[in-house]
Amino acid sequence: MSGHHISSAKFLWAVGSSLFVLTFLTVAVTWFHIPGPWNIIVAIGIAVAKAMIVVAFFMNLWWDSKFNSMLFVMSIIFFLLLIGITLLDTLYRVDPVPSF
Amino acid sequence: MATAEASNIKRLQVKRFKPDESPKEHYLNAEKGLWSWLTTVDHKRIGLMYLGSIALFFLIGGILALVLRTELLTPTRSFIEADTYNQIFTLHGAIMIFFFLVPSVPAALGNFILPLQLGAKDVAFPRLNLASFYIYTIGAIFTLIAIFTGGIDTGWTFYTPYSAETSTNVMMMTLGIFILGFSSILTGVNFIVTIHKMRAPGLTWNKLPLNIWALYATSIIQVLATPVLAITVLLLAMERALGIGIFDPALGGDPVLYQHFFWFYSHPAVYIMIVPGFGVISEVISTFSRKTIFGYWAIALSSLAIAFIGFLVWGHHMFTAGQSSLASMVFSFLTFLVGIPTGIKIFNWLATMYKGSIDMKTPMLYAMVFLFLFTIGGFTGIMLGALVVDIHLHDTYYVVAHFHYVMMGGMVMAFLAGIHYWWPKMFGKMYSEFWAKIACGIIFVGFNMTFLPQFIMGAQGMPRRYYNYIDQFQPFHQFSTMGSYVLGVGFLIIAAYLIHSLLRGKEAGSNPWGSRALEWQTSSPAPHHNFEHTPVIINGPYDYHKPMAEFQLGIAHSHNGHHEGEKVDVETTTAQEKA
């Protein structure tokens, strides 16, 4: 069960090239205009995909002990917590307007 | 939690190892000379070095508090100027929180006790442990430089835009706190890995002492919250150096956003300060009631529950700060949720004392004082959580009294209980019970004299951080100042008899309290490698119905096991084999 996974060179190159393709895709997506909120969702979706590939295969969380993956997921949860609840305040502020 | 336990049942040949009652060779005299102390990687010595430095900072913070209270004797100027007063209350807050409360139990007592309670030889990364002590020292040096080159008068919260504009030395102070944060992070990293990876054979998750659960929850908070303080303080430093406008209204920034970032760390930080105290109290109450803890999993999981819910409630510091009503409502609701696990702990401790055999030694006395004072702190916390009442009570002396009841009534009492409980284990010497009980009484009286009137003053509308106040509050302030002197005397008595016990204390055996916890199954002071043998755990930490012999088992063939004792086979799951 020890975490000494050795991935083959071919596999690493495959992961690397998939990341290059995704990078090109990220830039390509911006050439034609995607309306409204969808452009942000697509951009972040591609970035999350690239991040997952790097974390799972380059940082070999795929073959590692579950606890390390849980640590990574915990940090993402608490990051989303910080943003989510802060936006709860910043997006719903109703400031009074003086009449004179 | 994630480690699979089922498959690796292993048969171990074990033998009983009676601890040596008066060891000649132990960690204190294993190596001689100052250099051996400064470059030690022994977690026990690092724990003592932390203990010494936080005691020094507690003294400095305490003196500053007495100066504040003396100044408040008269409504106008008593003996110092407004600026000096503002700097002193800022330093009192910053020193007490960053240099005493945050590192006190996790770094000082925790460093000393955690490996002993896990049956490990040392923490997972001893050099990192020493590095975090020196990072703490460097942070302290930067802060002292800040104090002597202009001081800081922004309050320990450094709210912008005032902290970005004031001419005092905020930059050096923020640098000091930025460095200090890493000491807290690295201690958290060390403890999490040690608890996961270095438990003695047989020490599964359901046999872990509750002190370890508390330190585990604290380390999780330290690791998840302190980085946000680091980025907040870095942004504040950049605000002053490059004028980036993130928090500066003139350049389009929003000061309330600073408060969000600051309190995202600072509320979990108050749980970093109090949760280890819960761990100490669980140990002390169970040992001195000589009874199995009531609701082991309830207490263990409530520590984790506090750790996680503690991250959702920071907005209750900002109810009046121009926050949206929706956010205030959500924060108020979640604040009440975090109160429930704390309540559960108090009731579980009471249930542990029920039908126990309570030995009223000093640690138990402090534990009972903790229960009383922390309950008051908890109820006033519920009061401040209710939105409409908080509008009236926010930033008044009611809040000052609340957090002193929780921090001083809770954390300092738990810290004193821990100090007196583990003192024989640290130095092999006993303190004088007589003087300790007197000091506890004085501190209890002095504490209540100081802070009870502040509840009344605060409810009547006395704002906090006030150098001048209206005459109506003078009698309360004078009574409170008298109380603070009594409190100061109490702490001096503690310092006196503890130092006396170091020099001429009578010999304390390896287990003066008759506890079943693992740290009492080795000699005191402990040998350099904690145990002469590799301990094997078969019972839970609070199984007082089991004979003491079953708690002193070690692997038979461990090379330096020079005691002869009957050999017996025991089935146990070994922690090391697990992933």
Added chain:
Amino acid sequence: MSDPSAVKGKPKHVKHYFVDSDQQFEASKMGMWVFLVTEILFFGGLFAAYIVYRSWYPDLYLQASTELDTFWGAVNTAVLIGSSLTVAMSIRSAQLNQIKGLITNLYITISLACVFMVIKFFEYTHKFDKGIFPGEYYTYEGIAHEKANIFFSIYYMMTGLHGIHVIIGIGLMLFLVVKAKKGAFSAEYYTPVEITGLYWHLVDVIWIFLFPLLYLID
């Protein structure tokens, strides 16, 4: 007490307080992952500031993002992903006891990292020439928005902090090269290489998020 780590016939690199090499390796990796959690939250604070201000001033972000050169941003992303690949290759060669492969891969990674920093340097100087400085020194009138310096303050904070982490990464890898040349690493003991690899991959992941959020706002 003889030299503790030589006792019990354990390999030289295993510390006395660990039972065996596997436990030490697992402990080091878990410790590194816990540290990476703090790095993610450390940058998380900046991403939170980014999102809050983008929700308040979306049009400012649109205009200001045109100032950033997408081409060089993409090149930088490719450079950093390449360095991530070569660091993974260096760990692989360490695991296979190919010390020469380890050193060459580390050299390639370091050079790619330096290319990244050089491109960043030119991007910064290009902005400084136009008067785009962080905070109150911002004197550029090209963007018709009175709070234009907010975007660039956040831009400089994020890319600056990321740049500092890249420099720390370069330092760590130089240290690895020096120790590798002294033969410290082998298939049995390569923990520092693995740990530095984890750190470098995280620096790459942070840039993967920075690139679209700062450069590709359309």
Added chain:
Amino acid sequence: MNRLTDYMLPPARSTLASETDALFHFINVTSIILLVGITFAILYFAWKYRRKSDDDVTPVITHNNKLEITWSVIPLIMVMIVFGWGFSGYMNLVTPPDDAYEIRVEGASWNWRFFYENGATSVNELNVPVDRPIKLIMSSTDVIHSFYVPDFRVKRDVLPNRYSSIWFEATETGESHIFCTEYCGTQHSNMDGTVNVMSQDEFDIWLEAGNAVDESVPPAERGEALVSQNGCNACHSADGSSGVGPSFAGLWGSERTFQNADPVTADENYIRESILQSNAKVLEGYDPVMPSYQGVINDQQISDIIEYIKTLE
């Protein structure tokens, strides 16, 4: 029990104060009851189960689900009641009625300025009619302050980049304290004011007279009244003693050297400029912390103040 909590709270002088006090009473009462229960339990257990001999055998009670559920669910219900009550009170507090009479408030470093609809201004003194909802729209000129009137149980931070508002309806005439409860620098504790609640007609009279110049009083005397009304004497002393700002004694016609401007003799223009753009010329050895009085003190009042300063040697 009510006497204790009445003693703890300031007099309730607004319509919503009673609601805050009711919740305050409820939480106080329940807390004290539970506290007495817990304290009695601690002392009773410590006495009844004291250690009789060293080999006492204690029962092995590890948990009791029924008991544990009760002491989790009951506190949960009680705190939810408190939450609901607190939140409903909060909603009343933050939603002003539509017909509220509006007054603008400006928090500056170390005094409060109030602007009324007809252009009247007052410093550190808020005049309001009784039995009528008043809405305060507040902003700050420099750092964050916090407007707090204990008698009305209202408090709101005053932010530099945004407006914030509170509302109250005073139920009885009289004076109440105003405090600043967000730390804002050296004179944070001197930033108090008073709310004068008066009958509607008294208020109308004051509004009219607010700006009228009382010819019978010589200008120097009017200047002296203005200096104390506008809180100038908080930082500038009249007898030469040092304060946060330079003293007025011997100011007129003296040579003035500055940190950020070339020296000038003190004349009408210099004093007028120092009142309106206060940080344009900052004297040696003083911090640029004076807030501007633009829109607070009109020209007639400035000339009265100058007359007063001329009389100070």
